[in-house]
Amino acid sequence: MSETIEQKCIAKGVKLTDQRKIIAKVMSEANDHPNVDELYNRVSKIDSKISIATVYRTVKLFEESGILTKHEFKGGKARYEELNESHHDHLIDVKSGEIIEFVDQEIENLQKKVAEKYGYDLVDHKLELYGVKKKP
Amino acid sequence: MSETIEQKCIAKGVKLTDQRKIIAKVMSEANDHPNVDELYNRVSKIDSKISIATVYRTVKLFEESGILTKHEFKGGKARYEELNESHHDHLIDVKSGEIIEFVDQEIENLQKKVAEKYGYDLVDHKLELYGVKKKP
DNA sequence: GTAGATGCAAAGTATTTGCGACAAG
């Protein structure tokens, strides 16, 4: 088991307020990719006085601190997930919205190769696959 | 030289108004990836009475008709480009915003393979590389 | 104690929409 978000905040010198602790806890426990509304709903159940502005401010702060990562999947609201050692990309079921995480080292290597071919160092990338479930 | 957007509209039965003809022309001639504001500016130079609502409605219509494609690059406004036979992905210079188009058949094949591995047919995908120019 | 965080409501952006006037087929 790796560090919790709260531990990461301490490690990175991010001040821990009650609100941030709650948001950290909810995100640490999430195993999906909540958008700000969903996160706000979950957080509100723990402390109903937290404002959505704080949720926005906190996810932004956590993102800038390298604790969360933001995804902007097709035509939807921004979604967040905890950033951890294992990088992965996403396969999105266009019918159900289900999100599957995957890793493909070969694709990663090829991406770096493409960037280099054009004289660039790859600093970031986004790979999203959109699919429909196959008929058996 | 392939079809103009105007010709594609006719082929697809999209009604051609004066405004749409102008937007079609500007997009056909663009060799970048304008966002709606930029497109509106270019279009306004030809006919200053076109409203931005029409530009929004038209790019949406063209997208749904398979004439334009929409990109939502990191943290910016939506950008559009003409959809044509040659599929490609994008490498974005994070400093300058410059956008380079590239094709890598090997990555394309691997994507399909990943989707299949999870029992999906790939219907769409998004691959964006973000890089910084290498020091010589 | 002080710098920074919060809640609230108001302000920004980007985009969409209702409606009466208008134009393409």
Add this chain to the structure above:
DNA sequence: CTTGTCGCAAATACTTTGCATCTAC
């Protein structure tokens, strides 16, 4: 003619921000 489009302004959706108050360190 008739259906769909346009321009306008108002509405919406998501996100950010100014300000007075409060809190972690």
